[in-house]
Amino acid sequence: PVIGANVVEKGTTNGAVTDIDGKFSLEVAPDAVLTISFIGYISKEITLKGEKELKVVLVEDTQTLDEVVVVGYGTQKKVNLTGAVEQVTSEVFDNRSVPNVTQALQGSIPNLNIQLTDGKPTRSASYNVRGTTSIGQGGSALVLIDGVEGDPSMLNPNDIASVSVLKDAASAAIYGARGTFGVVLITTKEPTKDKTSITYSGNFAMQKPVTVPDFVTDGYEYASHFYEAYHAWNNYSADPKNINKTQEFSLGWLEDFKRRKEQGITDEVTVDATGKYVYYGNEDYYDALYKKTTFAQDHNLSVTGNNGKLNYYVSGRFYGYDGLFRYNTDNYKMMNLRAKGSVQVFDWLKIENNMDFSNMDYHNPINVGEGGSIWRNISDEGHPTSPIFNPDGSLTFSAAYSVGDFIYGKNGIDTNNKVLKNTTGFTASFLENKLHVRGDFTFRNTDEGQTQRRVPVPYSTHEGQTVELSAKYNDLKESNMRTEYIATNLYADYEDTFGDAHYFKGMVGYNYEQSTYKSTYVQRNGLLLDDSENINLALGDAITTSGGYNRWRVAGGFFRLNYAFKDRYLLEVNGRYDGSSKFPKESRYGFFPSVSAGWNIAQEKFMESTQNWLGSLKLRASYGMIGNQNVPAYSFIPTMAVNNKYNGWISNGNYVTAITSIPSLVSRNFTWEKVGTLDIGIDFSMFSNRFTGTFDWYQRNTNGMLAPGVQ
DSSP: OOTTOEEEETTSSOEEEOOTTSOOOOOOOTTOEEEEEOTTBOOEEEEOSSOSOOOOOOOBOHHHHTOEEEETTEEEEGGGOOSOEEEEEGGGTTTOOOSSHHHHHTTTSTTEEOOOSSOOTTOOOOOEESSOOOTTTOOOOEEEETTEEOOGGGSOGGGEEEEEEEOSHHHHGGGGGGGTTOEEEEEEOOOOTTOOEEEEEEEEEEEOOSOOOOOOOOHHHHHHHHHHHHHHHTTTOOOOSEETTTEEOOHHHHHHHHHHHHHTOOOOEEEOTTSBEEEOOOOOHHHHHBOSOEEEEEEEEEEEEEOSSEEEEEEEEEEEEOOSBSSSOOOEEEEEEEEEEEEEEETTEEEEEEEEEEEEEEEEEOOSSSSSOHHHHHHHHOOTTSOSBOTTSOBOHHHHHTHHHHHHTOOEEEEEEEEEEEEEEEEEEETTTTEEEEEEEEEEEEEEEEEEEEOOEEEOSBTTOOEEETTTOOEEEEEEEEEEEEEEEEEEEEEEEETTTEEEEEEEEEEEEEEEEEEEEEEEEOBSSTTOOSGGGBOOSOEEEEEEEEEEEEEEEEEEEEEEETTTEEEEEEEEEEEETTSOGGGOEEEEEEEEEEEEGGGSGGGGGGTTTEEEEEEEEEEEEEEEOOSOTTTTSOOOOEETTOOSOEETTEEOOOEEOOOOOOOTTOOOEEEEEEEEEEEEEETTTTEEEEEEEEEEEEESOOOSOOO
16 A cells, blocks of 8 residues: 555645555545645546545656666666765756855755855855865866856756766766866756747845844944953053044043933034044944845746757846945846757767857945955944044045945946857767767857956045045956867767676767966056046056966776666776876876776565565765876976066166066976775665665875975
């Protein structure tokens, strides 16, 4: 009997649950339609024809039993996995209004550590698998989107079908040098066969800060505590003359503040005989900084179709965030477009293409007073004793250093990022679909542009007089970075089962990747207008230019062999021979193997008595060695830094304007870090997959760390 199956009269909330004997009772109309469902079984609908008793048989859902997990260069049945692999589906992203994928994945997959500094919509993070990697060069997990390295923060969450994490060396070794510390595989959606659909989803959200400091807003309370702290810090022998930089302090002023508070005087600003403003404020700088709530919207539209020969998936997304700050707010906009499809040219040949375009715009307000963050500047100069505005509407000195800069609304960094990626591939099938040859070529262009504007902030300390804070800042900086990435894969796999017991799958392939980075930076002072947005409107003499360039390549051959006996005894062997341009020619190549094995105890005859409640119980173990090439592109080359702003030496009566230094020392043994991982795990599922679990013990050793040092 099936215990706990749901029985519901279709179209109503009238229902029941089967008891310990698999029985139920329900009052319905003679012609009602009953829906019976249970996890791990295919739901069934029964139309009554006056019956008073029913005997219902549910069929096991073989799709659930044969769950497929995405792994390196292919898929495997979950029951046959021998490596440490975890997978989640699109349910993680459903009905969640998040700016990017990273924020949605946080906390969703065990051992995938994602630490976000804050909740900014642009905030992404490095993907760390199983903690600390190398103390020398570190290393994050390799993130692949449809088999190609990519930035999850620029991806439409609604396009995702599944996310797999390859945790141990056995599962990640197929990616060699790029997957040293784990691999995150993000797979986008495919259209459903024999179905055409148009789908729209919209999400509107109101957001507010969840953690805001309990800020002191009583000016006299703040001033008296400030005096006590300052006096005690100086051994009770000195009195303060200022509250940091922006407000004068004296004991007479403090006594006057106390008197005004006791008498209920609410005027916060007076003017002394010299025309100087004197403040007795009760200001809340954080209340002035943040909106009470902010608005975010997320719109998605997709069109999909599949007739067996031709399939397509086209999707678009717009995400807008109105910013959290009251003034000069941090607006964010993200647009995504994906066009994905395939054509079955012949019975044996399929051509595929996957194009993805993303565009992100973000305005980040900045402070020019201290040059630090707004929160640091409020902490330093946002004194509750000083109001934000003077009676004539000008900013106070304290405000100009902090929130007032935002109110002025001129200073900030405008960022525009664009990513265009296209992958074209083919799949050829031979020998009754047992042999597959696959190939693909990808190009990805990433353009990052930034415009930073810094202008002085006007404020007033005397009636009728205006001065400027940080007058030295009056410049515009334009930064342009471009990364051109290409990758190609060519691999073949053969899969067959012999004698209904011996399953075999073999794969061999080649991978090549190249990345070229270029950057230019131009900065000039002397802006004609405070609102200037182009460097042509800067006419000053202080001009700074710089640039950057690097290129690296990785090439490797790889193989994987799988064997399973009656889904009971499992074996997998991986290997990859990699070469990286980041190392000298004599130590550029390395071979990195792995092996894993599993025993599905639940398939043994002596476990037959548990089959009604135990779905799977598998022991597995693996060991692998992978190389780490996570170093700058030219680390193996001794370099000489050039300083072209030096004027400390005189040669032949002239100042030396450029100097260099002794080349850095590089070890002649500079080569791969080698990371070995031993993993022992248990996987189990019970009660028709209603209760599942995974336990792993692992040990990771990193040898030959590429740490700073001299020889």
